[in-house]
Amino acid sequence: MKSSNWLQKENLRAIIFNDDTPAGRRFDVVLTICIAISLVILFVESNPSLPYWLKITLGVLEVVLTLLFTVEYIARLYCAESRRRYALGGWGIIDLMAVLPPYLTFFLPGARYLLILRSIRFIRIFRIFRLFSFLNEGEMLLKALGRSLHKIAVYFLFVFVLVICLGTLMFIIESGQPDSAFRDIGTSIYWAITTLSTVGYGDITPTTHLGRLLSSFIMLLGYTLIAVPGGIVTASFIDTTSDPVRNGRCPRCDAKVRKGDKFCSQCGEKL
Amino acid sequence: MKSSNWLQKENLRAIIFNDDTPAGRRFDVVLTICIAISLVILFVESNPSLPYWLKITLGVLEVVLTLLFTVEYIARLYCAESRRRYALGGWGIIDLMAVLPPYLTFFLPGARYLLILRSIRFIRIFRIFRLFSFLNEGEMLLKALGRSLHKIAVYFLFVFVLVICLGTLMFIIESGQPDSAFRDIGTSIYWAITTLSTVGYGDITPTTHLGRLLSSFIMLLGYTLIAVPGGIVTASFIDTTSDPVRNGRCPRCDAKVRKGDKFCSQCGEKL
Amino acid sequence: MKSSNWLQKENLRAIIFNDDTPAGRRFDVVLTICIAISLVILFVESNPSLPYWLKITLGVLEVVLTLLFTVEYIARLYCAESRRRYALGGWGIIDLMAVLPPYLTFFLPGARYLLILRSIRFIRIFRIFRLFSFLNEGEMLLKALGRSLHKIAVYFLFVFVLVICLGTLMFIIESGQPDSAFRDIGTSIYWAITTLSTVGYGDITPTTHLGRLLSSFIMLLGYTLIAVPGGIVTASFIDTTSDPVRNGRCPRCDAKVRKGDKFCSQCGEKL
């Protein structure tokens, strides 16, 4: 009896956690479709002008899906090799967050929008198509971005100070106009960010000649500034393909390292 | 009689398929002009407020051009070295799609917009100016893009999950406002994509202080994120000029390869 | 008498054409200021709601400046080493175009906007500050751009066909709506270009769900496409600093060349 139970657990684990078996892959496909349906329900339900019958149908569908996800979470917990490691690991927490929100709405009405966290589970899609090399690419991207994080952080502090100054300057210039959209400095800084990032909504636009002159200057500045993160990231990507250590540089802080060094003498990075 | 017929076919083929002869080039120039005229007619006709006489004129012109293209297609089919290979090949299908739509409109009224597929035939322009080296460049571009496709796919899945989360967050923040443009989560995700891609139409804009703060954050995020595909593509373009195999890397998956390897041990790419 | 005349001509030439002498530099400074004033006058005069006295003042100022530029052109022509070479050379034609427009307005009323061509003379500014190394940089930029022109041309033909197809698709989707801004296919193609280039005016925006879905797709596409010219130009800039010939490549068509080659065997470029 016990042995058969143990076998069942093994089988279940093969389906839920393993994607090498046909059953495991079918399980992953069904799961991803369920996540997609649950997200579409959330999107459609957010529309306030839905007919009554659709509201009811979607509500029922969501209850069903939530029950399914709950069963899935319990099954995962039940057949995990180490329950503790699964429950406290990254994927376990994401799986839990995909289940909890509907139950939380009994206490917190806004909690149901946490359902959006189910979208993170989409990353499982790589498992379906066995695209592990894709995950390697993603890891390489993250590593390259991580290495250029220092430079990007310095850059954003500079942009931060810049938009505060430019926003205030525009507020001084434009706020005198009747019906000016530059109502306060906060709004002006929001405008400065909109302009520097070349988004340019157009909900707030300068109307005075001086304001437009300054705007033109800010836009041309943004033209150059937008190139800087690009340059940082690109230089980092190119460095990723070539081996920085072989070139006598620390891959993290770019300081020079000698041939026999095992750690960077500047930042302690293992070489 | 038969020999002369065979000769005629040869001559026709030299004009239609060959662009080395003066007659062949003249034929290609006339054809490209006809395609351009046919597209301009399609564009002008889409305007609902045309005077009656212009509508008639354009209609007649289109019938004439359609007949010309039909004759051209039949001629191509007639004098192709292998009719089957032409009819089922890429260019044959494109040529057919340039002819069919007006006839299809007897059955499907919307079919005439398929005429737009005629624009693909513009690629013939390279043949007119004998710009074959241009096509090589295009192939190199596509190869470089293809090689970075894996990275870009991972990146877009990440952006996809991100805009879903950011869009929902903005919906929660902004939808409480009276007359808010953030009507449902779908609209909010559309807004998030508009903002992250720095397009910024301005048809949907945040009006609350918190919404503007989050928007500013999203814009600065987009500032950095927009740099990532650039970095990927640029790194790939630079790799294209240098020979990756010589650098001991697989040109497709970037894994290390040994000197004598004929295939990549990771992805099977021929080196 | 004749000798003194010859001396005068020499002196005049030293002032007008030479920027090594203090007098020559002062002349260039005054000239650049005059050009700037003349442009500002043109900008201010374009405003239809000017007071009468300002209109008169600006008109008089422009007549004075035009006379000055006329005298300058005649002086340049008079003291040029080779009158013919100056008159038919690049700078001579630009100088002439800075003088002619006000006289042309007697025959063509719209001709005065040709005055804008005076802005090209601003490039003289490099002579004032003796920034010849800047011009070298500019030449290097142009060379790098020129080398990537083939790739960019292929790319734009692709973008051209793409926006025609996407614009027509959006027209089919959106034109059914009442008061749709997508009035005809031309307008829709204009919208597609606005979106793909991430400019995003917002004068034309999709309102249907399907239209917004397609727009989101176009924006994310633009996200990647905008990276391509960047990649091409950057790769070209990096190649400029390294010597392509030494790397066994033709600097123009990137074909492989052997060590002793004096011309590229593919495009005839001198190495």
Added chain:
Amino acid sequence: MKSSNWLQKENLRAIIFNDDTPAGRRFDVVLTICIAISLVILFVESNPSLPYWLKITLGVLEVVLTLLFTVEYIARLYCAESRRRYALGGWGIIDLMAVLPPYLTFFLPGARYLLILRSIRFIRIFRIFRLFSFLNEGEMLLKALGRSLHKIAVYFLFVFVLVICLGTLMFIIESGQPDSAFRDIGTSIYWAITTLSTVGYGDITPTTHLGRLLSSFIMLLGYTLIAVPGGIVTASFIDTTSDPVRNGRCPRCDAKVRKGDKFCSQCGEKL
């Protein structure tokens, strides 16, 4: 007595200027928080529709903070190793500008917006977190940008002439329309900059067919032009990691240098 006084000065200096001691770090943290509060007050006060009690509260808070900053400045001046060097150095002037504005408002009402210069003091944040390596990154960024300044300057002169010509062209095309937003050439140039930089507010948009055609061309041009500063900056970043002198090039003007050279023969840069 005097010795103890000297000791006090030493102690004060250790707190204010040194960030190695716990007291020094705590001082820096408190200072940064005070600066942040003072900026938030400035932003909130700019809103004209504040309730009376909030206005008073903020006013009092600002007076308190200004007194604190005044005391801090005097203390810094008092315990600086060399008072003169501190008062006339970069940080001394920034510290003074953080104190002066409220006092200047007695004479100049607009002077209080100079308070925004306090935001520059945020750079102290690096001292709190001991992120000196960040400052190194910043310096490297600036050096790379500085080296590409020549190229960017040439580029912007070109863009400057271009937007003047394009703006005037659009003014000629669009100004004939009734209620055209292209009121004068200045506005049209502002529009051209908005479009070329891909900001695209949408407050000024073309309405004629010809205007939209030219706009499409300008957008596609901006598509390529926006890539140029990116290429310049990226190429410069990549050069920073490799050693230009070793490659036989001057790091500043990129001219060729011989192996033994100690200064660049073209620009005098020390190698």
